[in-house]
Amino acid sequence: MKKFLTRILLLICLILIVIGGIFCYKGYSLYKTAINETPIRQKVQEIINDKEHYTKFNELPQNYIDAVIAVEDRRFFEHNGIDLISIARAVLKDIKSMELVEGGSTITQQLAKNTYFTQEKKITRKIAEIFIAFEYEKECSKEEIFELYINTMYFGDGYYCIYDAVSGYFGKLAKDMDLYECTLLAGIPNAPSVYSPTKNPELAKERQIQVLNKMVKYKYLSQEQADEIIMEKTF
Secondary structure (H helix, E strand, C coil): CHHHHHHHHHHHHHHHHHHHHHHHHHHHHHHHHHHHHCCHHHHHHHHHHHCCCCCCHHHCCHHHHHHHHHHHCCCCCCCCCCCHHHHHHHHHHHHHHCCCCCCCCCHHHHHHHHHHCCCCCCHHHHHHHHHHHHHHHHHCCHHHHHHHHHCCCCCCCCCCCHHHHHHHHHCCCHHHCCHHHHHHHHHHHHCHHHHCCCCCHHHHHHHHHHHHHHHHHCCCCCHHHHHHHHHCCCC
């Protein structure tokens, strides 16, 4: 009986390895096709040329950078494109729910998805996204990756880059955002249609509180600073 069970387990493991290999091969093929059609440096130039008001990293308030890092990818400046800890945590949640509910994507992976692929949740696309993320990390500095990210993210209300979002929501330039505006804006891209402050101000506030809590947790802000922002009126 034990031998039979052992063989069954080995067969299951073998099947899983084969299936995993097929997905990896398809994902790698998708990546190679994408990168051959448009190499990273060409893609970067296309993004810059496409944005009339491309915002540079040094034009961003430190509070905004900290807010995005805290809520989206706290090990951004340490990893090489993927965060194995976040991926492991996301896989456990996905297994429990039996669907792709959490991706564990880094800022670099989100940039890869936004600039090369669709928003469709497929395993092969996720694998291709990882390979593209490695390419971005190889070709670009962390600062460049971050600015490409905020220039290609959707912020709701028809705003497809940070310049348009800050101008549209607050009537100012990114460099002039205060702490309230930085933390509000940092939370929107996670679900723009849900957290748009003009459409759902209460939900936007809830998301802002999540951002603030993360900033306190990772020592970007004191609890007192966060509480002051929380007490401010909804957008």
